[in-house]
Amino acid sequence: NAGVTQTPKFRVLKTGQSMTLLCAQDMNHEYMYWYRQDPGMGLRLIHYSVGEGTTAKGEVPDGYNVSRLKKQNFLLGLESAAPSQTSVYFCASSERGGRRDEQFFGPGTRLTVL
Amino acid sequence: GESVGLHLPTLSVQEGDNSIINCAYSNSASDYFIWYKQESGKGPQFIIDIRSNMDKRQGQRVTVLLNKTVKHLSLQIAATQPGDSAVYFCAENIKGGSYIPTFGRGTSLIVHP
Numbered sequence: 001n002a003g004v005t006q007t008p009k010f011r012v013l014k015t016g017q018s019m020t021l022l023c024a025q026d027m028n029h030e031y032m033y034w035y036r037q038d039p040g041m042g043l044r045l046i047h048y049s050v051g052e053g054t055t056a057k058g059e060v061p062d063g064y065n066v067s068r069l070k071k072q073n074f075l076l077g078l079e080s081a082a083p084s085q086t087s088v089y090f091c092a093s094s095e096r097g098g099r100r101d102e103q104f105f106g107p108g109t110r111l112t113v114l
Numbered sequence: 115g116e117s118v119g120l121h122l123p124t125l126s127v128q129e130g131d132n133s134i135i136n137c138a139y140s141n142s143a144s145d146y147f148i149w150y151k152q153e154s155g156k157g158p159q160f161i162i163d164i165r166s167n168m169d170k171r172q173g174q175r176v177t178v179l180l181n182k183t184v185k186h187l188s189l190q191i192a193a194t195q196p197g198d199s200a201v202y203f204c205a206e207n208i209k210g211g212s213y214i215p216t217f218g219r220g221t222s223l224i225v226h227p
Contacts, residue, residue, distance in 0.1 A: 004157075033214075040122050042217050042219040042220050043158070043203065045214065058214075090158075092157070094213055100160070101146060101163075101215075102160040103158075103160075104160075105157030105158050107156060107157055108156070
């Protein structure tokens with residue numbers, strides 16, 4: 001199993017450009033999450049999904065949109081990138097009601113907005 | 115303007131020493147806690163978990179202690195090795211609840227050979 005994969009690994013955008021980050025998991029997990037991690041700030045939840053076709057806002061949702069059209073994929077979109085969105089983005093998934101409610105994280109996407 | 119929160123708490127230890135990383139959690143209703151390890155350039159990985167009906171749980175070289183009275187968790191790493199150098203996060207959640215954990219800010223552990 002590949003676990004959680006993220007595409008792309010790195011990206012540089014200009015202010016105002018748009019892009020989509022793709023997260024895929026092969027563990028049949030119900031829950032998926034998008035986080036951003038800034039220096040010294042820990043992980044902040046952007047959006048999450050509790051199942052296919054559902055999405056919900058997290059702690060810092062402004063400027064982002066998400067879609068969960070398939071259970072295994074969770075897309076994060078930036079419609080008009082801003083320098084404040086320069087960050088490392090992590091996707092995670094978790095099993096609902098598992099023995100351990102741990103989250104499995106992807107390797108991250110490093111995004112720079114100029 | 116002044117930037118805040120740019121520097122994680124840091125713990126520096128010598129190889130072979132024991133390390134103790136602390137975490138204060140916020141929600142008195144939280145009953146499930148996980149420690150994650152994040153190595154440089156990677157996503158966080160599960161280390162150990164503990165439920166609120168326990169005060170202590172041991173894994174391989176790691177022990178987690180839970181003090182519900184003061185809402186405090188600690189992660190003890192025995193015989194710390196250079197490979198333990200990483201950022202460690204605690205996460206709190208309610209088992210069977212929303213499955214939306216709350217992460218602590220993290221502590222950077224630096225192990226000197």
